[in-house]
Amino acid sequence: MAEEAVLRYLENNEEISDSGKFAEERGLSHDDIVNVIKSLNGFRYVDAEDIKKERWVLTEEGRSYTEAGSPEFQVLLAVPVEGIAREDLQKKVEPSIFKIGWSQALKNKWIKMGKPNVSREVQHVEDKVKVVLLRIQNGEAISSEDIEALKKRKLITQQMWKGYSVRKGPNYAAERKKVATDLTRENLQRGDWKELEFKEYNFSAKGQPLEGGHLHPLLKVRRQVQMIFLQMGFEEMPTNNFVESSFWNFDALFQPQQHPARDSHDTFFLKEPSSTKTLPEDYVERVKEVHERGGYGSRGYGYDWKREEANKNLLRTHTTAVSSRMLYLLAQKPFAPKKYYSIDRVFRNEAVDRTHLAEFHQIEGVVCDRGLALGDLIGVLHDFFSRLGMSKLRFKPAYNPYTEPSMEIFSYHEGFKKWVEVGNSGMFRPEMLRPMGLPEDVQVIAWGLSLERPTMILYGIDNIRDLFGHKVDLGLIKRNPICRLGIQYTESTS
Numbered sequence: 001m002a003e004e005a006v007l008r009y010l011e012n013n014e015e016i017s018d019s020g021k022f023a024e025e026r027g028l029s030h031d032d033i034v035n036v037i038k039s040l041n042g043f044r045y046v047d048a049e050d051i052k053k054e055r056w057v058l059t060e061e062g063r064s065y066t067e068a069g070s071p072e073f074q075v076l077l078a079v080p081v082e083g084i085a086r087e088d089l090q091k092k093v094e095p096s097i098f099k100i101g102w103s104q105a106l107k108n109k110w111i112k113m114g115k116p117n118v119s120r121e122v123q124h125v126e127d128k129v130k131v132v133l134l135r136i137q138n139g140e141a142i143s144s145e146d147i148e149a150l151k152k153r154k155l156i157t158q159q160m161w162k163g164y165s166v167r168k169g170p171n172y173a174a175e176r177k178k179v180a181t182d183l184t185r186e187n188l189q190r191g192d193w194k195e196l197e198f199k200e201y202n203f204s205a206k207g208q209p210l211e212g213g214h215l216h217p218l219l220k221v222r223r224q225v226q227m228i229f230l231q232m233g234f235e236e237m238p239t240n241n242f243v244e245s246s247f248w249n250f251d252a253l254f255q256p257q258q259h260p261a262r263d264s265h266d267t268f269f270l271k272e273p274s275s276t277k278t279l280p281e282d283y284v285e286r287v288k289e290v291h292e293r294g295g296y297g298s299r300g301y302g303y304d305w306k307r308e309e310a311n312k313n314l315l316r317t318h319t320t321a322v323s324s325r326m327l328y329l330l331a332q333k334p335f336a337p338k339k340y341y342s343i344d345r346v347f348r349n350e351a352v353d354r355t356h357l358a359e360f361h362q363i364e365g366v367v368c369d370r371g372l373a374l375g376d377l378i379g380v381l382h383d384f385f386s387r388l389g390m391s392k393l394r395f396k397p398a399y400n401p402y403t404e405p406s407m408e409i410f411s412y413h414e415g416f417k418k419w420v421e422v423g424n425s426g427m428f429r430p431e432m433l434r435p436m437g438l439p440e441d442v443q444v445i446a447w448g449l450s451l452e453r454p455t456m457i458l459y460g461i462d463n464i465r466d467l468f469g470h471k472v473d474l475g476l477i478k479r480n481p482i483c484r485l486g487i488q489y490t491e492s493t494s
Contacts, residue, residue: 001028001032002029002032002033002035002036002354003036003039003040003176005026005028005350006022006033006036006037006040006166007040007045007172007173007174007176009022010046010168010172015165015166015167016165016166016167017165018033018051018165019033019037019163019164019165020051020161020163023045028224030163034162034163034164035292037166038166040169040176041169043176045171045172045173046167046169046172047166047167047169048165048166049164049165049166050162050163051162051163051165052159052160052162053161053163054159054160054161054233055135055139055158055159055161055162056136056142056150057156057157057158057159058133058136058137058155058156058159058479059154059155059156059157061154061155062133062136062150062155062156063133063137065129065130065155066130066133066134068143069127069130070101070104070127070129070130071097071098071100071101071104072101072104072105072110072129073101073125074101075089075093075098075101075102075104075105076101076105076110076122076125078110079111079119079120081116081120081123083114083117083118083120084117084256085116085117086113089118090149091150093194108125109121109122110122110125122328129150129155132146133155134155136156140296163428166300172473177197177305179197179198179199180196180197180198181197181198202356211270214477214478214480216477217455217458217459217461217467217476217477218361218451218452218455218467218468221454221455221458222361222451225343225454226341226343228384228388229341229365231387232383232384232387233339234340234365235331235338235339235340235341236323236340236342237323237326237340237341237366239319239341239342241316241322242315242316242345242347243270243313244313244314244315244316244321245275245276245310245312245314246309246310246312246313246314247279247284247310247311248324248325249268249286249316249317249318249321250262250310251287251291251305251309251310251449252283252287252324252328252432252436253324253402253432254290254291254431254432255401255402256291256301256303256406257291257303257305257306257309257310258303259401262309266317266348266349266350267314267317267348267349268314268315268347268348268358269313269314270312270314270315273309274312274313275308275312275494276311280328282416283435283436283437284307284310286435287310288307289435290304290435291305292304293302293314294431295434295435296430296431296434297430298429298430298431300431309405312357315347316346317344317346317347317348318362318364319342319344319346319362319364319448320371320402320446322344322364323340323364324432325344325429326338326366327368327433327438328436328437331370331436331437332437332439334368336369337367337369338366339365339366339367340368341363341365341366342362342363342364342380343363343451344361344362345359345360345361345362345440346359346360346361347359348360352465357464357465357469358463360451361450361451361452362448362449362450362451363449363450364446364447365384365446365447366444366445367380367444367445367446368438368443368444369441369443370442371441371444372427373443374405376429376445377407377425377426377427377445377452378395380445381393381395381409381425381447384413388454390422393410393411394409394410394411394412394419395407395408395409396408396410398424400424400426402426402429402432403425403426403427403428403429403446404427404429405426405427406424406425406426407424407425407426408421408423409421409422409423409424409425410422410426411445413457418461420457422449422453423447423448423449424448424449425447425448426444426446426447427443427444427445427446428443428444428445428446452464452467455467459480
């Protein structure tokens, strides 16, 4: 019906100047008219030009007032001629309506707050707000003063209306011809293919989008970081233990049992199984000794170390727990220098916000060798972070229970124009290394950073919940580019 109306009208008229008015005059849906115009325009039956108009429409709140009246009018109607106590008036009107209507009615001097009752100042008024809202709803013009007043109260909003003006096209006909899209066997047998009009090929048309797998931005950056470690000669540590004992996660790292990080407010402890069954007993005794009485030049912490605390199972709070296992295993063999790395999930009992989640990924690098010093750590950090595209580094002294000295790492961010913390680092303490059985001249340097922070910077994401977690938009994963900006590494020539 809509297509016939458009083509028949153009048969005797030069132009449809406004598709909206055309649809309204004929009692047709404007959406149907628009769809027909687009189709006819595609086949050049008509030539269509866009029409855009800005118009005011009612918000949901504004539409509700066209039926019940404005809040101030509703408050006025609720005040009887003899007056009413304010508390009783509030009971007669919805709380949201009373809150708005009370102040507006007082401002309009429709009501008066006396002692003790609220009384009417006027008996009959016109609800101008409702009248103006109805005029807007009917498409009538209103004054700029009324528009400003309603805008301020958020009762109207501006909407862009789109329509078309239409003229005859080069292929115009009063009735659309049905064109064939395929040449069939029956056409050839009947011979009617000679009279058929075939639809033209659109060589510019795009095909159906291909569906396939897409790499998550975190996986892309993880792979790039992994390549950097491998090029620097590092071996990957096994990180398949999400559940760790407190011993490997804390005690082996010379972290005291009274440390705040070991509280349930910061760490996820397991109910089942709640404790570990096996630990290397001789190593446990050496760890207990260094905690209680010290050693290797340290006074220790001077408290009664409890085995039941060390046995508690938890979701690991850092991948340094993996490093402690690997260094212990290294100490059980004839010593050989090693470089280890890991990239995997860790878990913290933290409040979730735009920069924190209860689980995230930690990147860790560990170098174990004889005669290492702080200068070696700084040199390795410059090499590592320069390959990540962060050549401007600064270091700030910090405290960690298991490293001394310790340094926070800052890099200058060209986009933010400021120094941003990118990681933490330090040299593992003798109180951690010697109980493992590592030789006295062996030192270990280590550093760590999150995987999410550099990924958010590289992909321009400012909320970690948009990158990782159950609320991630899958469209982001499909649309994100193959990112190389900021991360630099070279192919090995060996």
